[in-house]
Amino acid sequence: MRTTPHARTPPDNQKLRLSKPKKKAAGLPAVASSGVHGLRKMGLVKTVKTLRMVNQKDGFDCPGCAWPDPAHRTSFEFCENGAKAVADEAMKANVTPEFFARNSVEELARMSDFELNRLGRLSNPVHLAKGATHYAPVSWDAAFEMVAKNLNATDPNRAVFYTSGRTSNEAAFLYQAFVRAYGTNNLPDCSNMCHESSGKGLGQSIGIGKGTVSLDDIHHADVLLVIGQNPGTNHPRMLSALRDAKQNGARILHVNPLPEAGLATFKHPQDYMKLDFETTTLADIHLQVRIGSDAALMKGLIKTQLAHQALDLNFIKTKTAGFESMVASAEDTPWDRIVRDTGLTRASIEEAGAMLAQSKATIACWAMGLTQHRNGVAVIQEVVNLLLMNGHVGRKGAGFCPVRGHSNVQGDRTVGIWEAPPPAFLDGLEAGLGFSVPREHGYDVVHAIQAMADGKVDVFFCMGGNFLSATPDTDLTAKALANIGLTVQVSTKLNRSHLVTGKEALILPCLGRTETDVQASGEQFVTVENSMGIVHRSQGRLKPASPFLRSEPSIVASLASATLGQTHLPWEELVSNYDGIRDLMEASLAGFEDYNQRARQDDGFALPNPPRDEQRFETPNNKANFQTHTLPNIDVPEHHYVMMTLRSHDQYNTTIYGLHDRYRGIHGNRRVLLMNAEDMVERGWKARQSVDITSHFNGETRFAEAWQLVPYDIPRGNLASYFPEANALVPLHSTAEISNTPTSKWIVCTLNASGSLSDAGGEEE
Ligand SMILES: Nc1nc2c(c(=O)[nH]1)N[C@H]1C(S)=C(S)[C@@H](COP(=O)(O)OP(=O)(O)OC[C@H]3O[C@@H](n4cnc5c(=O)[nH]c(N)nc54)[C@H](O)[C@@H]3O)O[C@H]1N2
Ligand SMILES: Nc1nc2c(c(=O)[nH]1)N[C@H]1C(S)=C(S)[C@@H](COP(=O)(O)OP(=O)(O)OC[C@H]3O[C@@H](n4cnc5c(=O)[nH]c(N)nc54)[C@H](O)[C@@H]3O)O[C@H]1N2
Numbered sequence: 001m002r003t004t005p006h007a008r009t010p011p012d013n014q015k016l017r018l019s020k021p022k023k024k025a026a027g028l029p030a031v032a033s034s035g036v037h038g039l040r041k042m043g044l045v046k047t048v049k050t051l052r053m054v055n056q057k058d059g060f061d062c063p064g065c066a067w068p069d070p071a072h073r074t075s076f077e078f079c080e081n082g083a084k085a086v087a088d089e090a091m092k093a094n095v096t097p098e099f100f101a102r103n104s105v106e107e108l109a110r111m112s113d114f115e116l117n118r119l120g121r122l123s124n125p126v127h128l129a130k131g132a133t134h135y136a137p138v139s140w141d142a143a144f145e146m147v148a149k150n151l152n153a154t155d156p157n158r159a160v161f162y163t164s165g166r167t168s169n170e171a172a173f174l175y176q177a178f179v180r181a182y183g184t185n186n187l188p189d190c191s192n193m194c195h196e197s198s199g200k201g202l203g204q205s206i207g208i209g210k211g212t213v214s215l216d217d218i219h220h221a222d223v224l225l226v227i228g229q230n231p232g233t234n235h236p237r238m239l240s241a242l243r244d245a246k247q248n249g250a251r252i253l254h255v256n257p258l259p260e261a262g263l264a265t266f267k268h269p270q271d272y273m274k275l276d277f278e279t280t281t282l283a284d285i286h287l288q289v290r291i292g293s294d295a296a297l298m299k300g301l302i303k304t305q306l307a308h309q310a311l312d313l314n315f316i317k318t319k320t321a322g323f324e325s326m327v328a329s330a331e332d333t334p335w336d337r338i339v340r341d342t343g344l345t346r347a348s349i350e351e352a353g354a355m356l357a358q359s360k361a362t363i364a365c366w367a368m369g370l371t372q373h374r375n376g377v378a379v380i381q382e383v384v385n386l387l388l389m390n391g392h393v394g395r396k397g398a399g400f401c402p403v404r405g406h407s408n409v410q411g412d413r414t415v416g417i418w419e420a421p422p423p424a425f426l427d428g429l430e431a432g433l434g435f436s437v438p439r440e441h442g443y444d445v446v447h448a449i450q451a452m453a454d455g456k457v458d459v460f461f462c463m464g465g466n467f468l469s470a471t472p473d474t475d476l477t478a479k480a481l482a483n484i485g486l487t488v489q490v491s492t493k494l495n496r497s498h499l500v501t502g503k504e505a506l507i508l509p510c511l512g513r514t515e516t517d518v519q520a521s522g523e524q525f526v527t528v529e530n531s532m533g534i535v536h537r538s539q540g541r542l543k544p545a546s547p548f549l550r551s552e553p554s555i556v557a558s559l560a561s562a563t564l565g566q567t568h569l570p571w572e573e574l575v576s577n578y579d580g581i582r583d584l585m586e587a588s589l590a591g592f593e594d595y596n597q598r599a600r601q602d603d604g605f606a607l608p609n610p611p612r613d614e615q616r617f618e619t620p621n622n623k624a625n626f627q628t629h630t631l632p633n634i635d636v637p638e639h640h641y642v643m644m645t646l647r648s649h650d651q652y653n654t655t656i657y658g659l660h661d662r663y664r665g666i667h668g669n670r671r672v673l674l675m676n677a678e679d680m681v682e683r684g685w686k687a688r689q690s691v692d693i694t695s696h697f698n699g700e701t702r703f704a705e706a707w708q709l710v711p712y713d714i715p716r717g718n719l720a721s722y723f724p725e726a727n728a729l730v731p732l733h734s735t736a737e738i739s740n741t742p743t744s745k746w747i748v749c750t751l752n753a754s755g756s757l758s759d760a761g762g763e764e765e
């Protein structure tokens with residue numbers, strides 16, 4: 001009989017080695033590191049061949065991040081971490097039915113995320129029967145019949161369909177069409193945990209839930225703000241754009257509790273190949289804010305713009321609303337509150353303010369350091385307020401740049417992966433698809449977990465991702481998943497979501513972005529949308545890891561046929577040639593005219609963006625709206641700390657490539673807690689001290705033992721740990737207002753020396 005395996009990833013037992021954090025990103029070590037990852041996983045010939053196809057016009061879109069491609073691509077248009085993502089997908093399909101016969105689910109669950117990923121690609125569909133201890137092979141047809149039977153036996157609103165952001169536009173569009181034909185809007189996605197706050201914040205303020213800049217704008221900016229983002233690790237190709245901007249005279253303002261490498265100094269790895277050894281210092285000013293204090297900083301910067309009278313009065317008068325109340329709120333915020341919250345001096349904020357006041361074109365870039373906070377939506381709107389004051393939108397070199405994570409997360413939302421779509425979007429779908437779709441909003445990620453915990457979900461289908469490890473509150477989520485009748489994972493690699501399952505489970509292995517996709521009419525390409533709203537083609541060129549893999553669109557079509565027959569759409573015919581899916585997209589989605597033709601253009605095409613294209617704002621009052629917010633209280637009780645959860649340099653979300661966080665100088669072990677050295681001295685602790693963490697929320701506590709302390713340049717009272725290890729400490733209902741995004745960067749904690757008996761917050765020394 002099967003017992004529920006341990007939900008949390010087991011700790012790594014390797015020795016922790018610490019070295020001096022790096023100021024410089026990329027450069028020779030990065031080139032060496034991409035090569036090593038490739039060689040280890042693919043061999044020499046395949047490494048060179050593969051890396052030459054990344055982000056080329058006739059190649060595949062890098063499965064790493066969503067940063068756009070420059071118009072003039074070099075023959076190696078990838079970064080160190082993109083190369084790791086490609087090499088990781090190009091591994092052999094060693095996870096076979098024989099492998100599953102040898103290893104029980106319980107044994108596999110004792111392996112860490114790092115070890116699971118190293119096993120290689122999944123080769124065949126497999127089934128974990130009720131009560132079984134091992135996955136066993138199953139035919140594709142039998143698998144689809146099983147899912148269809150379960151779906152048809154329940155109310156559509158008791159089924160949930162998750163999506164991670166690597167899924168192509170074609171797969172995502174067909175998938176949401178199937179889910180809505182079946183009868184639900186239960187379409188949570190990774191975006192709910194990621195840039196949902198950006199979408200909601202920008203939507204209210206400027207009428208579009210996306211960024212408003214192009215790559216060319218970055219090159220023409222006067223001042224670039226980089227807020228709550230670590231591009232050296234997570235968007236390395238962005239550093240090249242920042243460097244180009246600097247060479248054109250731009251200045252960069254970095255707002256971050258950590259001095260992230262890359263913004264300090266940067267060497268372009270491809271310049272090394274061209275033997276250009278010049279180094280660029282990227283950030284002109286680093287404002288080392290305390291965690292969660294960006295809203296206070298924005299109020300300070302807004303005050304300085306008022307003092308400098310750096311205002312575009314004509315823009316404010318003709319294009320915006322709400323200016324007076326926003327200004328009054330900034331004026332009412334005393335400087336001592338701003339200084340206390342941010343931990344910065346007034347002079348340093350004024351220096352940054354002066355730089356902004358002189359700027360003719362400012363761009364604000366941000367990522368998870370803003371979105372994953374209680375006030376994620378409000379703080380983004382404060383950033384928008386700051387730029388709107390001087391009309392920095394819809395002009396060259398100016399605007400908003402939420403830097404997206406997964407390579408097609410933005411496209412997935414555009415084509416309908418959305419649990420709360422507006423009525424106009426659904427009207428368009430009905431017109432294009434020719435059938436009526438449900439109107440009631442579905443579950444987002446957090447609501448889906450609660451519904452599972454409450455026994456309201458019978459079938460859970462995941463198009464990619466690693467739901468268990470990526471979501472908050474790992475133990476609670478594991479219990480919630482165990483309530484479900486059938487869980488299904490469409491995946492490329494093994495992860496914990498295959499091991500902590502519903503009563504019955506299926507793994508359906510799919511082709512990756514890099515692999516050739518052949519359907520009845522021949523080889524297919526797909527389309528994706530990058531972080532700047534450019535839609536373009538992507539075509540895999542590598543031989544699939546196993547002959548038994550199917551493409552995501554083909555999996556959706558077979559599932560739809562098995563569940564609904566051909567009543568709503570000719571599913572099988574649509575996947576025989578993806579042009580058919582694209583025709584349907586053209587008929588259903590705004591801005592997709594001549595889709596098949598424009599998707600084939602070399603550099604793709606830009607989706608309409610009214611604020612960028614014509615300074616037009618599709619809000620209810622047709623204005624850009626200044627939004628007024630009061631500051632959140634960021635004080636915590638005595639002996640409490642605020643912890644943020646971060647990515648290391650050697651991971652892609654829950655996929656752990658290695659145990660090195662090279663730029664931060666942390667090697668060999670991920671179960672670490674970054675802490676201010678003075679805070680450590682105050683507790684009498686040294687480097688490597690083992691501590692237990694208790695998180696606190698609404699009177700509840702969550703506990704995780706044995707984290708090694710690393711003294712780090714982080715503000716006092718702040719801590720940092722790695723995602724996904726620390727997710728067990730993130731309370732499910734600690735979420736951002738409006739966007740409901742888990743507050744992965746705001747976890748209130750107390751610490752105890754490991755093994756000490758006193759309870760949370762005590763003086764255990
Ligand atoms: N190699 C690699 N690339 C990736 C990913 C990956 O895991 N690996 N993940 C992809 C995905 S899905 C995403 S969403 C992006 C994530 O990209 P990032 O958002 O850069 O990723 P995080 O590691 O979450 O880093 C958040 C940054 O915010 C800072 N921060 C935290 N709290 C605050 C705060 O209160 N204020 C300010 N100003 N800063 C704060 C942290 O110090 C850190 O530098 O990267 C994408 N690209
Ligand atoms: N504490 C904390 N939690 C967080 C975050 C944080 O900063 N802190 N960040 C959040 C963010 S920004 C995000 S985006 C989410 C990420 O959440 P997810 O997107 O759910 O997680 P990933 O780790 O990206 O998913 C990895 C899995 O996707 C599968 N996969 C890879 N490529 C493909 C493909 O082409 N097709 C299919 N079908 N499967 C594929 C592989 O099996 C792999 O194991 O996590 C969130 N969780």
Ligand SMILES: [Mo]
Nearest residue numbers: 194195405406
């Ligand atoms: Mo993300």
